[in-house]
Structure formats: C-alpha cells, structure tokens
Amino acid sequence: MSVDPTGIDQTGIDLTGKVAVVTGAGQGLGLAYAAALARAGAAVVVNDVDEIAAKRAVHAITEEGGRAVAEVAAVGSAETAERLVARAVEAFGRLDVLVTNAGILRDRVLWKMTDEDFDAVIGVHLRGTFTCARAAATYMREQGEGGTLILVGSPAGQRGNFGQTNYAAAKAGIAAMARTWSMELAKARITVNAIVPVAATAMTETIPAFAPYVQAQQRGEPFPDFLRKGEGFGTADDCAALVPFLASDAAREITGQCVGIGGDKLALWSHPQEVAVAYADGGWTPDTIAAAWPTSVGREPQSVGIPAPTIPAPATPASPGE
Numbered sequence: 001m002s003v004d005p006t007g008i009d010q011t012g013i014d015l016t017g018k019v020a021v022v023t024g025a026g027q028g029l030g031l032a033y034a035a036a037l038a039r040a041g042a043a044v045v046v047n048d049v050d051e052i053a054a055k056r057a058v059h060a061i062t063e064e065g066g067r068a069v070a071e072v073a074a075v076g077s078a079e080t081a082e083r084l085v086a087r088a089v090e091a092f093g094r095l096d097v098l099v100t101n102a103g104i105l106r107d108r109v110l111w112k113m114t115d116e117d118f119d120a121v122i123g124v125h126l127r128g129t130f131t132c133a134r135a136a137a138t139y140m141r142e143q144g145e146g147g148t149l150i151l152v153g154s155p156a157g158q159r160g161n162f163g164q165t166n167y168a169a170a171k172a173g174i175a176a177m178a179r180t181w182s183m184e185l186a187k188a189r190i191t192v193n194a195i196v197p198v199a200a201t202a203m204t205e206t207i208p209a210f211a212p213y214v215q216a217q218q219r220g221e222p223f224p225d226f227l228r229k230g231e232g233f234g235t236a237d238d239c240a241a242l243v244p245f246l247a248s249d250a251a252r253e254i255t256g257q258c259v260g261i262g263g264d265k266l267a268l269w270s271h272p273q274e275v276a277v278a279y280a281d282g283g284w285t286p287d288t289i290a291a292a293w294p295t296s297v298g299r300e301p302q303s304v305g306i307p308a309p310t311i312p313a314p315a316t317p318a319s320p321g322e
Contacts, residue, residue, distance in 0.1 A: 013248045016041035019092040020247065021084045023075050023132060024102030026053025028201050029152070029236045031060070033099050036240035037247065038066030043092040047084055047102065049074045067092070075102040075128035081135035094143060097247045098136040099150045100129040100174075107163045118166045125170035129177065133192075137185055146189030148247045151178050153194040153258060155306045158269055162305065175258050179271065182256030191255040193246055196269060197239035198232050198262030209309045223263065231309045232265030242266070276300065 020037045024030040026048030034044045038061045046061070046068050048054040054070035061068040071087040073080040088095040103125050106117035133149050140147035156164050157171025178194040185192060200223075205214040210233065217223055217235070227233045242261045245251055260267035278296035280288055 012250050013244055014041055015097075015244060015247055018042045018096040018247065019045075019088050019094050020097035020099065021045040021047060021071075021088050021095065021132070021136065022099040022101055023047045023084070023128065024049075025099075026050050026057050029197055029199060029239060030099075030101040031057045032236040032240040033101060033150075033243045034068065035061055035064070035066070036237075036244050037097065037099075038068060039064065040244040040248070042097065042244070042247070043067040045069055045071050045084060045088045045091065047071050047073060047075065049102075074124075075100075075132060076123045078131045078135070080128075081131040084132060085135045085139050089139070095136060095139050095147070096145075097148045097150065098132060099152065099243060100132050101152045102128055103152070103167075103170075105164075106166060108165075109163050110165055113165055121166035122170050125167065126173045129174050133177070133181065137181070137188075137190060140190050141185075141188045144188075146252075147191075148251075149178075149181065149185075149190060149192040150243055150246050151175075151192070151194045153178075153196045155196060155198060155260075158196060158258070159306055160304050175269075178258065179256050186255065189252075191246070191251065193255060194258045195239075195242055195246070196258055196260040196267075197236075197242075198260070198265075199234060199236045199239050201236065209311060225264075226312055227309070228263035229265060232260065232262035232267065233309070234263030238263055275302070 015037060018041070020042045022030055022034040022037065022044060025034040025046040034046050034057060038044050044061060044066065046054050046057045048057070049072065051072045054072050058068045058070045069087065069091045071084055073083055085095055104121060106121050108117055129151055133151070136147070136149060151174045153174050154167070154171040156168040157175055160168050175194045178192050181192040200214045200217055205211055213223055213227055223234055239261045242259060246254065258269035260269055276297040276299065278292050280292070
C-alpha cells in the first residue's frame with residue numbers, strides 16, 4: 001500500500017502541553033525523535049551520556065523554537081531513571097511520554113563474546129528500558145492522565161542477527177516487555193508500543209552492502225528508491241514521524257504493537273505465533289516426532305536473520321551497433 005504523505009491530515013498531531021523524556025537523544029535516531037516531539041509542541045528532556053552531545057541537541061531544538069533541557073546520565077540504573085522523571089517534572093511540571101532509545105553495541109560471535117560484552121548491552125538496552133519505563137509508569141499512574149511509553153526495538157530483536165547475541169536478545173526482550181506492559185498499564189490509559197526503526201546510522205554504515213549508499217547520502221546524494229522502498233532504509237529523520245504520532249491522541253487506541261519504519265516504508269510486525277501444529281494420541285515419543293516432523297510441523301521451517309539488501313544489478317552496456 002502506497003500513501004502520499006502530502007495527503008495525510010497532520011493537524012491533529014499536536015503535543016502542546018505534553019512533556020517527553022528521550023534517552024540516548026544526543027545524536028542520531030534519538031535526536032531525531034526528540035526534535036520531532038518538540039516540533040509537535042512537546043517539551044523534551046534530552047538524555048545522553050555525552051554532555052556535549054546533549055547540550056548540542058538542546059541547542060538545536062531550542063534554536064527551532066522548541067523547549068528542551070538536558071539530563072546527562074548513563075541509562076541502566078534505577079537512580080538514573082528516577083533522575084530523568086524528576087528532571088521532567090522539575091523543568092516542565094509533568095511527564096507524558098517516554099522514549100527509551102539509549103543503546104550501545106558490543107558485537108561479537110558467541111564463542112568470542114565476554115561476560116562484560118553481554119552484560120554491558122543488556123544493562124543499557126534491556127535493564128535501561130525496564131528501569132526508565134518503571135519510573136515513568138509509576139509517575140504517570142500517579143499523575144492519573146494516561147501516558148505513552150515508546151520502546152525502541154530493532155529488526156535484530158525480531159529475527160536475530162549474526163554477531164549480536166546481546167543486542168538481539170535485548171531487543172527481543174524489549175518487544176516482549178511492550179506486549180506485557182500494554183496489558184498491565186491499560187487500566188491507567190498508558191499505551192506501550194515498540195518501534196522498529198531502520199536508518200542510516202554509525203552502525204549501519206559498517207554493513208558493507210549499505211556503506212556506499214550511506215557515504216553517498218552524507219555527501220548530499222539521496223538514497224535510491226530500491227533502498228527507501230524495497231528495504232525501508234533511509235535517514236534518521238525518516239523514522240522520527242512515528243514517535244509524535246504514537247504520542248498523540250490519534251494513537252490512543254494503539255498499544256502492544258511492534259511498528260517498523262524506515263525510508264518510505266511503514267510496517268506492522270507480527271507477534272510470534274504457532275504456524276504449524278501436529279497431534280499424536282497419547283503424546284509424543286522421539287521416534288514419532290522424527291517420523292512426523294518432515295511432513296507436518298517441520299515442512300516449512302522459519303527463516304532467521306535480517307535479509308541482506310537486494311542490490312539491483314548494474315545496467316548492461318549496449319553492444320556496438322544496437
């Protein structure tokens with residue numbers, strides 16, 4: 001399905017009076033989310049572990065006429081989570097939206113991944129999402145006016161990715177937390193969704209298939225259509241519109257979902273579910289499973305991993321005389 005963005009009525013996306021916290025918002029996707037929220041009228045607490053990046057982000061937002069303050073802290077601990085909520089209330093009087101974007105990478109294959117590699121990524125992504133969401137939800141429930149939790153997932157969490165045991169596990173856990181919290185917080189009118197962005201970032205620049213296009217884009221060349229549409233791959237700003245939408249009244253009935261965005265593509269990810277079943281009277285034995293597997297539940301095994309981008313073949317030059 002194609003949609004012309006110029007035909008969408010955006011007058012209802014007004015976040016005036018709302019206050020948001022965005023973690024990991026000093027640059028990249030986090031800054032794009034924070035800026036988009038501010039443009040829609042929200043006041044924003046910009047969190048980042050890098051003080052210079054956080055201050056630059058605040059300056060960029062306020063230069064456009066938005067309202068923002070910085071809170072420099074490493075996400076993960078309950079203390080940081082409480083500080084972020086307190087900063088929002090202190091600076092702007094309330095809290096309505098939390099975007100848990102902060103993250104790090106420590107990519108290694110399983111047999112080379114250290115305990116420290118694993119714990120560091122889980123601590124920021126998974127524990128950081130948990131502690132920040134817990135602090136925000138606690139305040140929002142007391143505030144009594146509903147709210148929005150937007151958790152940042154990844155295709156790696158939906159499908160797995162080579163060399164990313166820690167990251168994929170954390171992002172899969174974030175998707176599961178979104179589904180769980182959407183049920184737990186429904187009565188308090190707090191929506192919880194996970195977004196699955198795909199964009200040109202420092203991480204995707206390291207992927208050989210994407211690298212030439214990311215570098216070309218940095219020189220001012222637009223991404224080709226086969227990337228923007230076929231792969232759903234674009235800039236960080238292309239992903240940003242989803243955040244103010246999910247924070248708005250237009251999305252009040254959307255909760256417990258994993259929503260993908262990137263380039264020209266918007267998508268809804270399915271939840272894990274049984275895709276094939278078989279039954280044996282009295283239960284199964286190893287032998288009966290082995291016999292039934294190829295023609296029943298094992299007939300169409302599920303694929304794994306993030307599909308490699310399909311790069312169009314270069315045009316074949318015309319032969320002389322054609």
